[in-house]
Amino acid sequence: MEGQDLPYVLIDCVGGKHGVYEDHVELLKKHFHLITMEEYLQNKGFLGERITAIYMWHHKPVVNKELLQSLPNLKIVANSGVGIDHLDLKLLASHGVKVSNTPFAVSTDTADMAMALMLASSRRLVEGYLMAVSPDTEHFPADWLGAEVSGASLGIVGMGIIGYKVAERAKAFDMRILYHNRNQRNKEEESAVGAVYCKKLDDLLQQADFVLLSVTLTPQTHKLIGKRQLELMKPTATLINISRGRVLVVDQDALVEALQRKVIKAAALDVTYPEPLPRDHPLLKMKNVIVTPHIGSATTKTRLIMMENMTESIQAALAGQPVPNEVLL
Known part of the structure; x- marks a missing residue:
């Protein structure tokens, strides 16, 4: 032609x-x-x-x-x-x-990214790197500890293509998998990854050590996670967002407050609003937050x-x- x-x-x-x-x-x-x-x-x-x-x-x-x-x-x-x-x-x-x-096309890489964020946050990789390369470091403290991923509970909010691929990966870490979705998956799919359906989001939030957001943007998911939902989570829990930042699946002001008040332990975010965040944004200054530049499929x-x-x-x-x-x- x-x-x-x-x-x-x-x-x-x-x-x-x-x-x-x-x-x-x-x-x-x-x-x-x-x-x-x-x-x-x-x-x-x-x-x-x-x-x-x-x-x-x-x-x-x-x-x-x-x-x-x-x-x-x-x-x-x-x-x-x-x-x-x-x-x-x-x-x-x-x-x-x-x-x-x-x-x-994006599902496999984005699922990999979710696991990377969970591991990096739980084992405090960014903090550890900064400690290891700092010119002021004279020794590594023996009581500098992270949290376990293997055997922990993972709550997946949005068990679509990407969410299910995350569950497949989490199964290899012997994680207990909970999920909340508009529709329950069939028994064979649940059994394959050992996933338990939570009809109510609140039930998932109260039980999970890690809460992963992998939802499409709808009127129902706008500010899906706000002050009330964060307060339902464990004080040892980590919030991971790989879904949408552009129109706020997470109420970022509420998240900042929850992290500052230790309502939850940590957050790992591949999406924010706006992107990039203003350079003086509180989320960029917190040691218990990892922010990546929306690279789930990159x-x-x-x-x-x-x-x-x-x-x-x-x-x-x-x-x-x-x-x-x-x-x-």
Whole structure:
């Protein structure tokens, strides 16, 4: 297929903070004629009619009513990652535009990240590293202790694809697994990982040594964990969040207060609001908090698979075929 015959696909930019990875561009150009937002804005009249898909990498480009009205032949927005709370699904549907994401591509790495955060927090790895490399350290105190992961209880809030993969990993640590979900999994799935269903979130919070948040963003999960929920947790418990920070699954003010007052022992967060946090934010100054820069799916292989999934979704939509990983209202 000649280059000029390839579908026109809108991207934000190449490289930089939000851009498509430079080493992905060569592969994408085999399938699409890529148009950056800068190129589009310079030539709306010509390009607006030709763009049939948006390749959204790290929530960019921003899709709003004005952009949709200028792209009359748009068929699909292919979104990287799982979360789609930055997209107005009703608005897109009203313009006949499909949406896809990449939930299966990110699940393995994100589950690995959950275990990494749990182990790092429980064994105080960041504190230990700082002690080990500090020029002021003269000896390692014998009473500097962490907490056990093996044999502890893990409460998984949101036993979807990622949550279940975490349970599979936790089973290898002989952890007691509790979970809270909108729907109970079947008995075979529960038995495979030794998971016990908690119909009420409160029951899970009261029992778990580690509480892992792995939920999608819905009106029901907005500020799912606040002051009351934190006070239900054990004073020795750790909160781990790998789900969403952008629209607050966790009430961060309540979390800061709970950590300061030792209502819970520690927190390990791969997501925050905003990202990054202001440099003077209290969470960044606490020894019992680990914050990572939303890197749950950030491995070379997974990001390549995400790109391939998005490419397949765009191609299917433009061919009038069922869209892999289509997000439905």
